Amino acid sequence: MSGKGRNDFLKRLETGHIIGDGAMATLMHQSGLPARTCFEALSVKDPKLVTEAHIAYLAAGSTVIQTNTFSGNRLGLERYGLDNQVWEINRSAVKVARDAIATFAEQSNQEQEAFVFGTIGSTADIKTPDFVDKGAKMSLRFLFEEQLTALLEGGVDGVLLETFADLNELQIAVETVRRLTDLPIIANLSPEVIGVTRDGHPIDEAFAVLEGEGADVVGLNCRLGLSGILRTYESIDLNPTSHYAAVPNSGLLHLVDGDYSYTGNADYFATIGSELIQKGVNYIGGCCGTTPDHIRALVKRLDAAPLANGRVGQGMLSAGTSNRVEISEKPSAISLDNNGAPPKKSIIEKAKEEPTIIVELDPPKVLDVEQYLDATKMLKQAGVDAVTIADNSLGTVRISNIAIASLIKELGVEPLVHVACRDRNLIGQQSHLMGLHVLGIHNILLITGDPSKFGDLPGATSVYDVSSTDLTKMVKKLNNGIAFSGQPLKQNSRFVVGTSFNPHVRNFNRAIDRLRRKLEAGADYVMTQPIYDIRLFEKLARAVEEFDVPVFVGIMPMISWRNAQFLHNEVPGIQIPEEILLRMNKDSKEAAVEEGLLISQELIDEALLHFNGIYLVTPFLRSELTAHLTRYIHDVKAPVR
Incomplete structure (x- = not known):
């Protein structure tokens, strides 16, 4: 469905659910690329690698492919000395995604229906104090507008805004995108605790603000993980006329032998994804740590037992599933009294x-x-x-x-x-x-x-x-x-x-x-x-x-x-x-x-x-x-x- 527009995407949501793709950077990191790689630049430097990743998600059942542009703004690329290549990198990323759809259709001998969404990520984790102090709102609008212009010129079907911890920044991003295009907008918050954004807004209220700015789909991605995103949706009442997204990590990030990896297997991802659809979520994809296997497992689960979207609002969190319990190690020790004298037995x-x-x-x-x-x-x-x-x-x-x-x-x-x-x-x-x-x-x-x-x-x-x-x-x-x-x-x-x-x-x-x-x-x-x-x-x-x-x-x-x-x-x-x-x-x-x-x-x-x-x-x-x-x-x- 390459090149289709706003109405096609929204009709699909109204009649059922849409399955997005999964992680790009962590997938390529797991294939051997160093974590410090500028993954966005690979659309120019190694387009074949990015194409193969897109094709793997298409083969798994994704009907939305994100461009490889999460940190493709001027500030994100500046870390690698590539701040003058915003246009080239973002245009190339759209082309790579389009070519992947065409290549997969040719390889599978069938016409593949898929949307290409231009991805724009939060700048919060890369802004410098100087940037924040000097006209942050104007600077944010410039960063978003510059990247968006390149994506629109490349011919995306929609825009996906993701991993925004603060409502304020995402609100600016949605307003900027809606001012320049009428294409569908998915706007994903990425809170760090259940039920509230980092800048203190309840999630349901934040969703209403984003819809007011013009977002077609509002949702959650990344940090809370599978269980946290499910619990957040269970804690709010969903509007039956709204569209909701969930794009969780495959699990929680951890460090093993100096390398980053994620917990959460494909079957668990599929289980939680099914529950999210039952709660009323229309759009399901994967964030950090997810792979084509995770998407394939979810598609297979849904094909085996089709679900009707619901609209369930629990109004309160489930007992026994609060924030992740930290399992760090604890010491035994020699205790001393206030005078520094050791007790009889440590x-x-x-x-x-x-x-x-x-x-x-x-x-x-x-x-x-x-x-x-x-x-x-x-x-x-x-x-x-x-x-x-x-x-x-x-x-x-x-x-x-x-x-x-x-x-x-x-x-x-x-x-x-x-x-x-x-x-x-x-x-x-x-x-x-x-x-x-x-x-x-x-x-x-x-x-x-x-x-x-x-x-x-x-x-x-x-x-x-x-x-x-x-x-x-x-x-x-x-x-x-x-x-x-x-x-x-x-x-x-x-x-x-x-x-x-x-x-x-x-x-x-x-x-x-x-x-x-x-x-x-x-x-x-x-x-x-x-x-x-x-x-x-x-x-x-x-x-x-x-x-x-x-x-x-x-x-x-x-x-x-x-x-x-x-x-x-x-x-x-x-x-x-x-x-x-x-x-x-x-x-x-x-x-x-x-x-x-x-x-x-x-x-x-x-x-x-x-x-x-x-x-x-x-x-x-x-x-x-x-x-x-x-x-x-x-x-x-x-x-x-």
């Missing part, structure tokens, strides 16, 4: 002799800490040995963990503080550690930290001056009274350093080798990601026996069927056996919570046969669940074999 020492419980409780995202402190008191009464405090997990801004650690220490609770490599250069890192020492907080967990693009300020810089292994060595220097620079500190710090381990990897032995290097660097104990496969405990115990350090195995109670699906499909580092997933499919929320606790108790029973250290992860600040499991452990107190 957590490390205790874990070598008897069950020892560490509970994760992430700091609040808001300034109100009352609920957090109440949860901490509940855990203390239950008998936890320490509370772990993440360091802006997933790149999401939370109250400083050094402040929270100070507060819970006043309550008589032992704090275990995470220190991420992401947010501080070595100056800030040493200063932070010195501050912890002065406050009498000596239990730390050193982690790499999820890249800042995961979080609610994706334009923030990820520092990563050193790895967590290198930082471990440097902290041990502090324990010897030597600063990172080699200068004397006049006192020795007393840090006990934890490190993390993910047993859910394809190459388990290789992961053990990495763990060995961390321990050789000086780590004092190990914390694992949550484990749901009961068979893993014995395998892990045998693998770490040579190290002779305490290991705290992760246990996280699930609270709903959807929560279990989300953890399995979207959270890096977690795998849940099929039989466990099926057990969580209950008729009521209460039954699901009860089953989740029962599963956790069974896992604890097995874990305590091999380990004394138990690391409980609190889901969604539901401290009553981890308090229940803490009491259960105290009642069981199974001996280590």
Whole structure:
């Protein structure tokens, strides 16, 4: 349907749903191109590669092909010295998409009906402070208009605006596009939390504003992922006369061995995509991490069981499926009293002799800490040995963990503080550690930290001056009274350093080798990601026996069927056996919570046969669940074999 216009596209939406394509940059990155490649320029430099990607999506069943122009504006191309090639790159991208449709039709011996939409992405993550300060609105209109003009001259069938975290910027983009063309406009917000844009507008109100500016389809893409986008649509009432889009990532972005990849398989993508159509979404595509396999699975699912679009507004979020639970590792530690005198038995020492419980409780995202402190008191009464405090997990801004650690220490609770490599250069890192020492907080967990693009300020810089292994060595220097620079500190710090381990990897032995290097660097104990496969405990115990350090195995109670699906499909580092997933499919929320606790108790029973250290992860600040499991452990107190 190449060259068709506004009415053709909207008629298709009114009579059913349209399947878009998937990711371009991450797809080509997965094929071997470096992450720092200017993918937009490939339409000029290597059009065959881009053509092949388009054809793969057409073959999978896509009927909308996006031009390879997400950051094809002057500001985005300036990073690669290509700011004077806006017209050439965008025109070429349209031609490549058109040629791909023609080539596929010839290869398949059939006329392929497909729209070509010109893609324009947000500039928020690439704007400089100088750009923002100097007439941002005028500059934004110039950037959008310049790129759009090239796309229109190339002959697109519509315009897709995507990955806009702020309503204000997307509103300017829609207004600019509508002023210059009457072609269909898809306008996708990319919020970082469910239900509200980054600049504070409720999603349903933001949709109404965008429609008022002239958007034909309003929707969500990218950051929230599959579950988050579905939950957002469930939380609002959909207008039966409006058209809605959902273009989620395949899962959540994570870093493995220095390379970026996404969780979420094709079958899960198809499942959530089907649910989105049932909720009333008309346009479904894929964002980061999606591939032709994801689109093919969705098309196959819809062909097997055609769905009628609905208009469902739940008015409230489903319990048990709130923001992704961070699974970063937590330390055990030597706790010191206010006078610096060690207690009779440290957590490390205790874990070598008897069950020892560490509970994760992430700091609040808001300034109100009352609920957090109440949860901490509940855990203390239950008998936890320490509370772990993440360091802006997933790149999401939370109250400083050094402040929270100070507060819970006043309550008589032992704090275990995470220190991420992401947010501080070595100056800030040493200063932070010195501050912890002065406050009498000596239990730390050193982690790499999820890249800042995961979080609610994706334009923030990820520092990563050193790895967590290198930082471990440097902290041990502090324990010897030597600063990172080699200068004397006049006192020795007393840090006990934890490190993390993910047993859910394809190459388990290789992961053990990495763990060995961390321990050789000086780590004092190990914390694992949550484990749901009961068979893993014995395998892990045998693998770490040579190290002779305490290991705290992760246990996280699930609270709903959807929560279990989300953890399995979207959270890096977690795998849940099929039989466990099926057990969580209950008729009521209460039954699901009860089953989740029962599963956790069974896992604890097995874990305590091999380990004394138990690391409980609190889901969604539901401290009553981890308090229940803490009491259960105290009642069981199974001996280590």
